[in-house]
Amino acid sequence: MNKRWERTDWFREARYGMFIHWGLYAIPARGEWVRSVEKLSNEEYEPYFREFRGDRYDPRVWAKAAKAAGQQYAVLTTKHHDGFCLFDSEFTDYKATNTPAQRDLIKDYVEAFRDEGLKVGFYYSLIDWHHDDYPAYGDRIHPMRDNEAYKDRSIQFERYVEYLHAQVKELLTNYGKIDIMWFDFSYDDMTGEKWRGAELVTMIRSLQPDIIIDNRLGGDIKKSEPEVYAGDFYSPEQIVPPGGIVDENGLNVPWEACITLNDNWGYHAKDFAYKSPKQVVRALVECISKNGNMLLNVGPDARGEIPVPSIQILSSVGEWMRRNGKSIYGCGASSLPKPEWGRYTQNGNMLYAHVFDRGIGPIYFQGLKGKIKKARLLADGSELKVSTPWMAEHYSDTESGAFIHLTGAELSDDMDT
Ligand code: FHN
Numbered sequence: 001m002n003k004r005w006e007r008t009d010w011f012r013e014a015r016y017g018m019f020i021h022w023g024l025y026a027i028p029a030r031g032e033w034v035r036s037v038e039k040l041s042n043e044e045y046e047p048y049f050r051e052f053r054g055d056r057y058d059p060r061v062w063a064k065a066a067k068a069a070g071q072q073y074a075v076l077t078t079k080h081h082d083g084f085c086l087f088d089s090e091f092t093d094y095k096a097t098n099t100p101a102q103r104d105l106i107k108d109y110v111e112a113f114r115d116e117g118l119k120v121g122f123y124y125s126l127i128d129w130h131h132d133d134y135p136a137y138g139d140r141i142h143p144m145r146d147n148e149a150y151k152d153r154s155i156q157f158e159r160y161v162e163y164l165h166a167q168v169k170e171l172l173t174n175y176g177k178i179d180i181m182w183f184d185f186s187y188d189d190m191t192g193e194k195w196r197g198a199e200l201v202t203m204i205r206s207l208q209p210d211i212i213i214d215n216r217l218g219g220d221i222k223k224s225e226p227e228v229y230a231g232d233f234y235s236p237e238q239i240v241p242p243g244g245i246v247d248e249n250g251l252n253v254p255w256e257a258c259i260t261l262n263d264n265w266g267y268h269a270k271d272f273a274y275k276s277p278k279q280v281v282r283a284l285v286e287c288i289s290k291n292g293n294m295l296l297n298v299g300p301d302a303r304g305e306i307p308v309p310s311i312q313i314l315s316s317v318g319e320w321m322r323r324n325g326k327s328i329y330g331c332g333a334s335s336l337p338k339p340e341w342g343r344y345t346q347n348g349n350m351l352y353a354h355v356f357d358r359g360i361g362p363i364y365f366q367g368l369k370g371k372i373k374k375a376r377l378l379a380d381g382s383e384l385k386v387s388t389p390w391m392a393e394h395y396s397d398t399e400s401g402a403f404i405h406l407t408g409a410e411l412s413d414d415m416d417t
Helices: 003-014 042-051 059-068 105-115 157-174 197-207 277-289 308-327 408-414
Strands: 016-020 073-079 119-125 180-184 255-260 292-298 342-347 350-355 372-377 401-406
Touching (some): 016 059, 016 119, 059 105, 059 308, 073 180, 105 119, 119 157, 157 197, 255 277, 277 292, 277 342, 292 308
Parallel strands (some): 016 073, 016 292, 073 119, 119 180, 255 292
Antiparallel strands (some): 342 350, 350 401
């Protein structure tokens, strides 16, 4: 892969992470956009700040759940759009240490996830509905967008940008090595140099040389000569991009699809539409089959616990990962055409056939005539009889990936791996 993406090597090996949206919005329990959707003023939202305790918050439990799920990294909201800081920032009083929680939630998260051997990422909202110098009246998404009281307020947006830079600096200074900086999100003219993006990224890279940054500061990561702030990976949301992500020359760009387990990022008391483990596995396989990652979201409740349905799905997918993870970690797209029965992932000369819809009769491996030396079911290592050079006998377990071991020489001769 292009030298430009070298710092994402670990990321493209890891392939699968946990996204965590947690904050004051878990108390109203109507999703993380509740302030904007219901146009709540700072004063109307204030009771949640005074009440926030997170008495059951134990990031070690979260970290163990992520590890058992087969996830290799995590990204936690340090500040979402409501401006509430989960970390002990010296630049605001609107922070967890000033609530009944009385602790630096980010410090505990970093320690817990590192202790489990996972990489650690910070989500940081560029948008801030609490800060006095963030544009409000007439803004497309601000809770006070229609509030006349905010119409003629004189704000100094530059003061907000200073605040943003100062907080990113303290996040990347006070918590040791951080692996991902996940900004969210630029919109309309609020993008790129509006955030003083080039200066911000230069500062980030000087503090954390190995960190990777998403593409939501702005710019166009697909350009051969992108803006300094265009990021290290593309971040599609709630979709697995049909053809993966390539740059203007058709070369692969690292990408990560962030996906919710239900209909909301933040906790929602009426969230029942959970995806099934099968849907999650198939989405994960699809991401890797297109050279991407998947960041799967959980939204802990007001007391700090990941909802039981989320835990159950993560655990079930984790069992699949425990048996089939070799077909995910370090894998990417195969040069073979997508088979009718499912998807391929590949790692060097090891081809993984993910059979979703077997249909009837043997599985047909188009283009592999004479190439299959042996076939094993990845989940249990059992032999799959290759009844003719390009067919493998059908087998019962349609949920597990199978690997088809091809001899390296022939494969590298015939297929660009
Ligand atoms: O508005 C946010 C949303 O709340 C959530 O954080 C997602 C996660 O990628 N990002 C924004 C919507 O694109």
